[in-house]
Amino acid sequence: MRADVSFEGSEASTGQNARKGGFIRGLTDCQKQPKTLFDRLGGSIAFLAQGFAVFVPSSLRKGSSLASITFPPLIPLTSIFLLAATLTFAAAVVQALLALRSGRWKQDNTQILLMAIGFVLQTAFLYHRGQEVGQCPMKSLPDILVFIGWSVVLLYFLVGSGFRLSLLGVFTAPLVTVVQGLALLQGFNPYAVKGKINALVELHAAMALIAYAAFALGCITGIMYLVQERLLKQHRIGGLFYQLPPIQGLAKAIQRLVSLGLVLLSLALAISFALHTPVSNPKLVFSWIVWGLYAVIAFFMWRHVTSPRRTAWLAVVGFVLPFISLWIVTHA
Amino acid sequence: MPETNPNDSIRAAGSLVCVGLNYKTTPVDVRERLAFPEALVPEAVKNIRALPGFAESVVLSTCNRVELYASHELPEAAQSHEALRNFLVSHFELQPEHAEAMALYKLDAAEAARHLFRVVSGLDSMVLGETEIFGQVKAAYKTALETGSTGKALNKLFQQAFAVGKRVRNDTMIQRGSTSVGSVAVDLAEKVHDLKECRVMLVGAGEMSRTCAQSLLSRGAKSIIVSNRSYDKAVELATEMKGQAMKFDEWEHALHEVDVIISSTSAPHFVIRKEHVEQVMRRRRWEPLLIIDIAVPRDVEPAVNNIEGVYLYDIDALQAIADEGRRERERQLALCDKIIEEQLLKFGFVGS
Numbered sequence: 090m091r092a093d094v095s096f097e098g099s100e101a102s103t104g105q106n107a108r109k110g111g112f113i114r115g116l117t118d119c120q121k122q123p124k125t126l127f128d129r130l131g132g133s134i135a136f137l138a139q140g141f142a143v144f145v146p147s148s149l150r151k152g153s154s155l156a157s158i159t160f161p162p163l164i165p166l167t168s169i170f171l172l173a174a175t176l177t178f179a180a181a182v183v184q185a186l187l188a189l190r191s192g193r194w195k196q197d198n199t200q201i202l203l204m205a206i207g208f209v210l211q212t213a214f215l216y217h218r219g220q221e222v223g224q225c226p227m228k229s230l231p232d233i234l235v236f237i238g239w240s241v242v243l244l245y246f247l248v249g250s251g252f253r254l255s256l257l258g259v260f261t262a263p264l265v266t267v268v269q270g271l272a273l274l275q276g277f278n279p280y281a282v283k284g285k286i287n288a289l290v291e292l293h294a295a296m297a298l299i300a301y302a303a304f305a306l307g308c309i310t311g312i313m314y315l316v317q318e319r320l321l322k323q324h325r326i327g328g329l330f331y332q333l334p335p336i337q338g339l340a341k342a343i344q345r346l347v348s349l350g351l352v353l354l355s356l357a358l359a360i361s362f363a364l365h366t367p368v369s370n371p372k373l374v375f376s377w378i379v380w381g382l383y384a385v386i387a388f389f390m391w392r393h394v395t396s397p398r399r400t401a402w403l404a405v406v407g408f409v410l411p412f413i414s415l416w417i418v419t420h421a
Numbered sequence: 422m423p424e425t426n427p428n429d430s431i432r433a434a435g436s437l438v439c440v441g442l443n444y445k446t447t448p449v450d451v452r453e454r455l456a457f458p459e460a461l462v463p464e465a466v467k468n469i470r471a472l473p474g475f476a477e478s479v480v481l482s483t484c485n486r487v488e489l490y491a492s493h494e495l496p497e498a499a500q501s502h503e504a505l506r507n508f509l510v511s512h513f514e515l516q517p518e519h520a521e522a523m524a525l526y527k528l529d530a531a532e533a534a535r536h537l538f539r540v541v542s543g544l545d546s547m548v549l550g551e552t553e554i555f556g557q558v559k560a561a562y563k564t565a566l567e568t569g570s571t572g573k574a575l576n577k578l579f580q581q582a583f584a585v586g587k588r589v590r591n592d593t594m595i596q597r598g599s600t601s602v603g604s605v606a607v608d609l610a611e612k613v614h615d616l617k618e619c620r621v622m623l624v625g626a627g628e629m630s631r632t633c634a635q636s637l638l639s640r641g642a643k644s645i646i647v648s649n650r651s652y653d654k655a656v657e658l659a660t661e662m663k664g665q666a667m668k669f670d671e672w673e674h675a676l677h678e679v680d681v682i683i684s685s686t687s688a689p690h691f692v693i694r695k696e697h698v699e700q701v702m703r704r705r706r707w708e709p710l711l712i713i714d715i716a717v718p719r720d721v722e723p724a725v726n727n728i729e730g731v732y733l734y735d736i737d738a739l740q741a742i743a744d745e746g747r748r749e750r751e752r753q754l755a756l757c758d759k760i761i762e763e764q765l766l767k768f769g770f771v772g773s
Contacts, residue, residue, distance in 0.1 A: 270581055321612065322733045325743045326605075330612065331597065337614050393706040396729040 103110050167217040167277070171235060174210035175269040181262040189328060200258045204242060207265070211239045218263070222280040229280075230419040231272035236295075236332055237415075238265040238272075240302030241309075248306060248346065248377045260309045264277035289360055297376060304383065305349030307343050308408035311401040314339040318398055340397035343404050344390045351383045375414035380409055437574060438498055439526075439533035441488030444547050446524045453512055455523070457482035459519065462561070465512065466570040472504050477575040479565040481540075483557050485547055492574040498529035513730070531770040534578060538761045541586035544597065549750045550595035562695075579688040585764045592760060595753045598746030602629065602739045603636040605746070606683070606713050610637055613711045613732060614680045622646040622679040624672050624693070625686035626634050626658045627716045635681050638662060646679065648672040650686070676701045682712045682722040692720040698728055713739065 181203035214235060218226040227230040245261045303317075317333040320326070333339075358376060365371055386403045389395050425724065455552055457465050462480050469478035474495040481488040489508070493501040506527075510520045528536050536545070541558050543550045549772045556713035562579045565571045571579070598736040610619055619642045623630050626649040634645055645664030651654035652668055667675060676682075676697065686692055693712065702710070707730050714721040714735045726733035 256425075317612065321609075322726065324734065324742070325736050326598075326608070326745075328597075331608075333612070335612050335614055393703075396702075396707045397709070398729050 123182060159211050165221075165277075167214050167221060168273070168332055170210050170214035170217060171269060171273060172205045174214060175266055177210060178262045178266040180270070181207065181258065182266055185259040185262065189332075190362035193341060204245065204258050204262065207262075208239070208242045208246070211235065211269075215239060218277070224280065224286055225291045227291075227298060228419075229275075229278055230416060231275040233415055233419065234268045234272040234275075235265075235297060236298050237302050237305060238268045240299045241265055241268075241305050244299075244302055244346075248342070257306075257309065257313070258311055261306070264305060264309060287364075289363055291366065293357050293360040296353050296360070299356060300350045300353035301415070303346050303353060304379075304404075304408050304411055307346035307350060307404045310339055310342045310346060311404035314343060314397065314401040315405065318401070328379065336397070340401070343397075343401055345385075347383055347387050347390065347404060351380070351387050354380050354383070374416040375418050379411045379414060382410055424501070436492045437490075437530055437533045437557070437578065438491045438493060438501045439488060439490050439528040439536055440502055440509075441481075441486060441530055442523065442525050442600060443486035443488075443545065446526060448585060451519070451522065452487065453511060454515070454519065455487050455559075456484070457487065457702050458697050463568045466565045466568050466651075468512070469505070469508060470570045472508060474501065474504070477572045478570050479561055479566075479575055479579065481561040483554070486540070486545075488540070490533065490575060490578070492572065499527075502527040502529075521559065531765060534581075534768075535765055537578065537582045538585045538764065539758075541582045542589040542757060542761065543586075544589075544754065544757055544761075548598075548600050549747065550590075552590070554595060555583075555590075559583065581764070581768050585761060587759045593748055593753045593756050595757055596641070597753075598742075598749050600746045600750065602715065602743055603632045604738070605734075605739045606633040606681075607636045607640050608731070609713070609732070609734060610681050610711055611640070611643070613709045616641045617645055619681055620644045620646070620650065621681045621683065622675055623658070624648050624682060624684040624720065625650075625716065626654050627685035627687075630683045630685035633656065633713060633715070634662060637681065639656070646675055648675070670729045673697055677704045677769060680708065680710065682710070684712065684714050685716045686720050687716070688720060689718060691722045693723045693725065694722045695728065698725050698731055702728060702730055713740070728745045 181200060183200055184203065215226060218232065218235075222228075227236050240267060241261060245257055248257075313333055316329070317336050319338060320333070321336065322332045334342075347402055354376065358373075358380060360378075361373060385408055386400065389403065390400050442455065444452070447455075457480055459482075462482060466478050468474060468482070469489060472496055475493045476490050477492040479490040484685050487509075489505050491501065491505065493504075495501050495504075502525075506523075506525060508684070509515070509523070509525075515523070526536075534766060537558075539545045541555055543552060543554055546554050558579070562571070562575075565575070599608045607616075610616060616637070619637065621634055621637050621642050621644070623634055623645065624705060626647055634642075645658040645659070645662050646667050647655045647662070647664055648669050648671065649658070650669045653665065655666040655669075658664075682693070684693060693714075698710065699711075709730045709732065712721055712731065712733045714733065717736060719735055721733055721735070723733070723735075725731055743764040762771070
């Protein structure tokens with residue numbers, strides 16, 4: 090297989106590739122070229138070598154005889170971080186499922202360690218992606234998905250331990266894996282270059298996305314509530330029952346997460362007044378709709394209008410709206 | 422833990438003996454004669470150690486077992502068994518017929534170590550996998566240690582036993598699930614509420630409801646209300662449990678204040694009906710309510726379980742959960758014994 094970028098040019102090409110369309114697009118470009126089985130095998134070896142090449146300092150590479158070998162475009166470092174983070178969260182899901190299935194689940198350090206490694210890798214991705222695009226990476230849908238995934242894990246560490254919600258990681262990891270998987274499938278496009286960064290805009294966007302992460306965690310806690318409630322009603326007292334927290338604690342956690350998300354979204358929307366954004370801006374319109382929905386849910390919780398079970402359903406189903414709105418506003 | 426030289430353990434185990442009786446071998450009327458009062462255990466430990474040929478001793482005395490562990494320098498283990506038997510007979514001043522009826526197990530070396538490992542792990546307990554025995558063995562060892570009655574062999578043996586006990590509990594599910602109606606009630610209450618904030622109401626003061634309430638209180642339940650047809654009996658039970666007594670026709674008024682109801686009246690009809698609970702749930706702000714109905718015939722209308730936020734368990738449901746818990750623990754036995762055998766091998770009590 091003839092590749093178009095040499096080893097020496099790897100760092101430059103990484104940036105170019107990122108600008109061309111990111112991990113999935115980069116791969117697709119490479120995979121279009123091989124015609125024969127041999128070509129494909131060669132392509133795979135080259136692909137594995139790229140992963141190694143990313144971690145080899147350029148000073149070492151220049152003197153190497155490998156320098157004469159040519160490879161297809163390198164996987165961007167950012168995508169490697171994201172792929173590794175996603176695989177780590179997927180491993181956390183598998184580990185938990187195997188443990189639960191065998192009935193040997195215990196709240197041990199393995200789950201927390203995997204979540205922590207995933208979080209570090211997510212943070213590394215966001216940092217490098219921010220460097221690439223020269224601003225907070227929150228403009229495209231894949232970037233937003235990753236930022237929400239990061240915020241969900243951050244809140245998991247802050248909230249999970251505070252509420253002593255064992256198994257929250259088990260329910261969080263699949264969501265983050267799916268969200269980041271979607272981001273990887275979409276690929277990462279370049280941004281239009283910004284003249285000057287407005288701190289208020291960045292703060293507004295970051296707060297709104299962390300609010301969405303709180304709603305996501307509220308959705309996860311809602312699922313935990315509904316599962317535990319069902320087990321209790323049906324007298325199915327088994328492995329999962331013993332690991333899930335008391336339903337009263339879960340109901341309180343949902344209430345607090347929805348309230349936290351609502352406060353953060355309110356602040357984000359308050360900031361938008363200072364930005365003189367047109368009222369018809371689709372992002373703003375959807376943000377207000379989401380705010381309205383969660384304000385109603387929070388009111389129901391506060392006034393005990395409905396039972397905790399119905400409130401849990403609202404927290405679960407309600408999250409569909411912010412999730413869909415993200416897709417709509419980024420494609421509008 | 423430092424690496425163990427297997428040969429050291431084999432040598433130490435060679436002088437190790439255990440003589441005892443438990444709920445499997447001896448009825449309670451004999452066991453109670455042979456139980457060492459807690460205050461007299463230190464003296465007993467010293468007396469055993471003072472027996473000719475004995476170097477170390479530990480006395481384990483609980484409601485279900487009396488066991489003497491010792492290391493000795495006698496030529497035959499049988500001699501040490503006989504000496505310990507005679508010690509029990511003389512210490513408790515047993516009549517010859519009682520001494521004859523005493524069915525003791527006499528173990529030495531690896532058998533004694535295996536037995537202690539199983540005891541510490543809860544595998545020899547009446548309630549399989551129970552954890553209380555671990556603390557009881559620790560207390561027995563501590564008493565012996567403080568009186569200077571333990572040495573190299575027993576110190577090592579008991580430390581190894583505690584490590585094995587922890588490993589068995591961590592690596593298996595021998596503690597998983599509940600095995601009695603009382604513990605099922607506690608488990609359920611813990612999964613509905615924070616037990617420290619949990620308010621309990623007894624409707625009817627039967628023996629079973631008393632047991633359940635005591636289990637909940639021992640695990641930290643906040644308060645208890647007792648309502649019974651005989652008000653005097655309600656007062657008596659409430660006083661015993663440091664709770665509040667209530668006349669039977671008033672229990673409905675307290676329904677919105679409690680988190681767990683344990684009902685065990687002898688009424689031939691339903692006492693707690695759907696409409697009673699439905700009316701109160703809104704007032705309770707949908708706080709979950711656990712109802713444990715241990716009466717036969719049942720006290721609580723089954724349709725109550727259909728109300729949102731209400732979780733109703735009758736005696737059959739509780740018994741089924743307890744039975745499943747026992748079966749689950751029995752399924753774990755083979756795995757626990759395998760771990761113990763591995764540890765006996767590792768510590769050099771048995772050859773490979």
